[in-house]
Amino acid sequence: MRKYIIMGVQGCGKGTQAKLLCQAYDLVHISVGDIFRWNIAHHTKLAARVQRIISRGELVSDEIVAEIVQRRLSEHDWNYGYILDGFPRNAAQAEFFLESYDIDAVIQIVVPDEVVRERVLSRRLCSGCGLDYNLIFHRPRVDDICDVCGAPLTQRPDDTPGAVADRLRTYHEKTAPILDLFRRKELVLEVDGMQPAEAVQQEIQTQLGLKSSWR
Numbered sequence: 138m139r140k141y142i143i144m145g146v147q148g149c150g151k152g153t154q155a156k157l158l159c160q161a162y163d164l165v166h167i168s169v170g171d172i173f174r175w176n177i178a179h180h181t182k183l184a185a186r187v188q189r190i191i192s193r194g195e196l197v198s199d200e201i202v203a204e205i206v207q208r209r210l211s212e213h214d215w216n217y218g219y220i221l222d223g224f225p226r227n228a229a230q231a232e233f234f235l236e237s238y239d240i241d242a243v244i245q246i247v248v249p250d251e252v253v254r255e256r257v258l259s260r261r262l263c264s265g266c267g268l269d270y271n272l273i274f275h276r277p278r279v280d281d282i283c284d285v286c287g288a289p290l291t292q293r294p295d296d297t298p299g300a301v302a303d304r305l306r307t308y309h310e311k312t313a314p315i316l317d318l319f320r321r322k323e324l325v326l327e328v329d330g331m332q333p334a335e336a337v338q339q340e341i342q343t344q345l346g347l348k349s350s351w352r
Protein backbone atom coordinates (compact mmCIF):
# COMPACT_ATOMS: atom_id res chain seq x y z
CA MET A 138 0.00 0.00 0.00
CA ARG A 139 1.41 3.34 -1.06
CA LYS A 140 -0.06 6.58 0.20
CA TYR A 141 1.28 9.82 -1.12
CA ILE A 142 0.42 13.50 -1.17
CA ILE A 143 1.52 15.52 -4.19
CA MET A 144 2.11 19.25 -3.83
CA GLY A 145 3.21 22.07 -6.05
CA VAL A 146 1.98 25.38 -7.32
CA GLN A 147 -0.56 25.47 -10.16
CA GLY A 148 1.31 25.01 -13.46
CA CYS A 149 4.08 22.85 -11.93
CA GLY A 150 2.83 19.75 -13.75
CA LYS A 151 1.62 17.87 -10.66
CA GLY A 152 -1.57 16.60 -12.32
CA THR A 153 0.48 14.99 -15.10
CA GLN A 154 2.94 13.50 -12.60
CA ALA A 155 0.16 12.13 -10.40
CA LYS A 156 -1.44 10.45 -13.43
CA LEU A 157 1.87 8.91 -14.57
CA LEU A 158 2.63 7.56 -11.11
CA CYS A 159 -0.91 6.17 -10.80
CA GLN A 160 -0.60 4.39 -14.14
CA ALA A 161 2.78 2.92 -13.25
CA TYR A 162 1.77 1.56 -9.83
CA ASP A 163 -2.00 1.13 -10.07
CA LEU A 164 -2.69 3.91 -7.59
CA VAL A 165 -5.86 5.99 -7.41
CA HIS A 166 -5.51 9.73 -8.11
CA ILE A 167 -7.67 11.55 -5.56
CA SER A 168 -7.91 15.14 -6.77
CA VAL A 169 -10.00 17.45 -4.61
CA GLY A 170 -10.53 19.77 -7.59
CA ASP A 171 -11.80 16.83 -9.68
CA ILE A 172 -14.17 15.79 -6.87
CA PHE A 173 -15.62 19.32 -6.75
CA ARG A 174 -15.94 19.46 -10.55
CA TRP A 175 -17.60 16.02 -10.64
CA ASN A 176 -20.12 17.07 -7.98
CA ILE A 177 -20.93 20.29 -9.85
CA ALA A 178 -21.34 18.43 -13.16
CA HIS A 179 -23.67 15.90 -11.50
CA HIS A 180 -25.65 18.51 -9.52
CA THR A 181 -25.17 16.71 -6.21
CA LYS A 182 -26.25 17.91 -2.76
CA LEU A 183 -22.65 18.65 -1.98
CA ALA A 184 -22.37 20.86 -5.06
CA ALA A 185 -25.52 22.73 -4.03
CA ARG A 186 -24.09 23.23 -0.55
CA VAL A 187 -20.76 24.49 -1.89
CA GLN A 188 -22.47 26.77 -4.43
CA ARG A 189 -24.61 28.32 -1.66
CA ILE A 190 -21.45 29.09 0.32
CA ILE A 191 -19.69 30.58 -2.71
CA SER A 192 -22.76 32.61 -3.72
CA ARG A 193 -22.75 34.20 -0.25
CA GLY A 194 -19.19 35.30 -1.04
CA GLU A 195 -17.75 32.93 1.56
CA LEU A 196 -14.93 30.43 1.29
CA VAL A 197 -15.52 26.70 1.53
CA SER A 198 -14.42 25.87 5.07
CA ASP A 199 -11.64 23.50 6.10
CA GLU A 200 -14.30 21.27 7.66
CA ILE A 201 -16.16 20.80 4.39
CA VAL A 202 -12.98 20.08 2.45
CA ALA A 203 -11.83 17.66 5.16
CA GLU A 204 -15.24 15.95 5.10
CA ILE A 205 -15.04 15.54 1.32
CA VAL A 206 -11.57 14.01 1.56
CA GLN A 207 -12.59 11.72 4.44
CA ARG A 208 -15.64 10.54 2.55
CA ARG A 209 -13.57 9.89 -0.56
CA LEU A 210 -10.89 8.00 1.36
CA SER A 211 -13.51 5.91 3.15
CA GLU A 212 -14.63 4.44 -0.18
CA HIS A 213 -11.51 2.23 -0.02
CA ASP A 214 -11.57 1.64 -3.75
CA TRP A 215 -7.79 1.43 -4.01
CA ASN A 216 -5.94 -1.84 -3.72
CA TYR A 217 -2.43 -0.50 -4.08
CA GLY A 218 -2.70 3.01 -2.70
CA TYR A 219 -3.49 6.57 -3.66
CA ILE A 220 -2.08 9.98 -4.47
CA LEU A 221 -3.88 12.86 -2.81
CA ASP A 222 -3.84 16.06 -4.86
CA GLY A 223 -5.24 19.41 -3.72
CA PHE A 224 -5.29 18.56 -0.01
CA PRO A 225 -4.20 19.64 2.55
CA ARG A 226 -4.31 23.33 1.63
CA ASN A 227 -3.32 24.80 4.97
CA ALA A 228 -1.75 23.86 8.28
CA ALA A 229 -5.09 23.05 9.97
CA GLN A 230 -5.98 20.53 7.26
CA ALA A 231 -2.47 19.04 7.41
CA GLU A 232 -2.73 18.57 11.21
CA PHE A 233 -6.10 16.91 10.80
CA PHE A 234 -4.73 14.63 8.12
CA LEU A 235 -1.68 13.54 10.11
CA GLU A 236 -3.86 12.77 13.13
CA SER A 237 -6.25 10.61 11.16
CA TYR A 238 -4.21 8.95 8.40
CA ASP A 239 -0.73 7.69 7.80
CA ILE A 240 1.16 8.74 4.73
CA ASP A 241 4.35 7.42 3.12
CA ALA A 242 5.64 10.56 1.44
CA VAL A 243 4.84 14.07 0.31
CA ILE A 244 6.05 14.71 -3.23
CA GLN A 245 6.82 18.38 -3.67
CA ILE A 246 7.35 19.46 -7.28
CA VAL A 247 9.54 22.54 -7.25
CA VAL A 248 9.30 25.08 -10.07
CA PRO A 249 10.46 28.71 -9.67
CA ASP A 250 7.67 31.30 -9.60
CA GLU A 251 8.82 33.08 -12.76
CA VAL A 252 8.61 29.80 -14.67
CA VAL A 253 5.10 29.12 -13.33
CA ARG A 254 4.08 32.63 -14.37
CA GLU A 255 5.40 32.07 -17.90
CA ARG A 256 3.73 28.64 -18.20
CA VAL A 257 0.36 29.84 -16.95
CA LEU A 258 0.34 32.94 -19.13
CA SER A 259 1.12 30.69 -22.15
CA ARG A 260 -1.95 28.53 -21.58
CA ARG A 261 -4.69 28.61 -24.18
CA LEU A 262 -8.02 26.84 -24.30
CA CYS A 263 -10.06 26.01 -27.39
CA SER A 264 -13.36 27.90 -27.28
CA GLY A 265 -14.94 25.11 -29.36
CA CYS A 266 -13.84 21.70 -28.08
CA GLY A 267 -12.11 22.71 -24.84
CA LEU A 268 -8.72 21.22 -25.76
CA ASP A 269 -5.79 22.66 -23.81
CA TYR A 270 -2.81 24.26 -25.51
CA ASN A 271 0.37 25.85 -24.27
CA LEU A 272 2.39 28.23 -26.42
CA ILE A 273 5.59 26.80 -24.89
CA PHE A 274 4.97 23.02 -24.97
CA HIS A 275 2.00 22.48 -27.22
CA ARG A 276 1.52 25.22 -29.83
CA PRO A 277 -1.35 25.02 -32.32
CA ARG A 278 -0.22 24.56 -35.96
CA VAL A 279 -1.90 27.88 -36.88
CA ASP A 280 -1.62 30.72 -34.34
CA ASP A 281 -4.70 31.03 -32.09
CA ILE A 282 -6.66 28.31 -33.96
CA CYS A 283 -7.50 24.83 -32.62
CA ASP A 284 -5.81 22.01 -34.58
CA VAL A 285 -8.77 19.71 -34.01
CA CYS A 286 -11.91 21.79 -34.53
CA GLY A 287 -10.68 25.10 -35.99
CA ALA A 288 -12.27 27.28 -33.31
CA PRO A 289 -10.35 30.27 -31.89
CA LEU A 290 -8.20 29.75 -28.79
CA THR A 291 -8.87 31.81 -25.68
CA GLN A 292 -7.24 32.40 -22.32
CA ARG A 293 -8.94 31.49 -19.07
CA PRO A 294 -10.24 34.69 -17.46
CA ASP A 295 -8.16 34.06 -14.33
CA ASP A 296 -4.89 33.51 -16.22
CA THR A 297 -3.87 37.18 -16.01
CA PRO A 298 -0.51 38.39 -14.57
CA GLY A 299 -2.25 39.85 -11.49
CA ALA A 300 -4.28 36.70 -10.80
CA VAL A 301 -1.21 34.48 -11.23
CA ALA A 302 0.77 36.67 -8.80
CA ASP A 303 -2.10 36.43 -6.26
CA ARG A 304 -2.28 32.64 -6.61
CA LEU A 305 1.48 32.29 -6.16
CA ARG A 306 1.45 34.47 -3.05
CA THR A 307 -1.48 32.56 -1.51
CA TYR A 308 0.13 29.25 -2.38
CA HIS A 309 3.40 30.11 -0.65
CA GLU A 310 1.67 31.59 2.41
CA LYS A 311 -0.51 28.52 2.88
CA THR A 312 1.91 25.78 1.94
CA ALA A 313 5.03 26.91 3.81
CA PRO A 314 3.52 25.83 7.18
CA ILE A 315 2.24 22.54 5.68
CA LEU A 316 5.65 21.69 4.29
CA ASP A 317 7.28 22.56 7.63
CA LEU A 318 4.92 20.18 9.38
CA PHE A 319 5.58 17.32 6.94
CA ARG A 320 9.32 18.04 6.93
CA ARG A 321 9.43 17.57 10.69
CA LYS A 322 8.07 14.06 10.05
CA GLU A 323 10.71 13.60 7.32
CA LEU A 324 8.07 12.94 4.71
CA VAL A 325 8.90 15.54 2.07
CA LEU A 326 10.69 14.68 -1.18
CA GLU A 327 11.66 17.63 -3.34
CA VAL A 328 11.62 16.96 -7.06
CA ASP A 329 12.94 19.37 -9.68
CA GLY A 330 9.93 20.20 -11.86
CA MET A 331 12.02 22.00 -14.48
CA GLN A 332 12.93 18.76 -16.29
CA PRO A 333 10.85 17.18 -19.06
CA ALA A 334 7.79 15.32 -17.70
CA GLU A 335 9.34 11.82 -18.14
CA ALA A 336 12.48 12.87 -16.26
CA VAL A 337 10.41 14.36 -13.43
CA GLN A 338 8.54 11.06 -13.20
CA GLN A 339 11.80 9.05 -13.13
CA GLU A 340 13.09 11.25 -10.33
CA ILE A 341 9.87 10.82 -8.34
CA GLN A 342 10.00 7.03 -8.68
CA THR A 343 13.70 6.93 -7.76
CA GLN A 344 13.25 9.17 -4.73
CA LEU A 345 10.29 7.11 -3.56
CA GLY A 346 12.50 4.01 -3.80
CA LEU A 347 10.05 2.37 -6.20
CA LYS A 348 12.35 1.73 -9.15
CA SER A 349 14.93 -0.48 -7.43
CA SER A 350 12.27 -2.77 -5.95
CA TRP A 351 10.51 -3.20 -9.29
CA ARG A 352 13.46 -3.85 -11.57
Ligand SMILES: [Zn+2]
Nearest residue numbers: 263266283286
Ligand atom coordinates in the same frame (compact mmCIF):
# COMPACT_ATOMS: atom_id res chain seq x y z
ZN1 LIG B 1 -11.00 22.79 -30.59
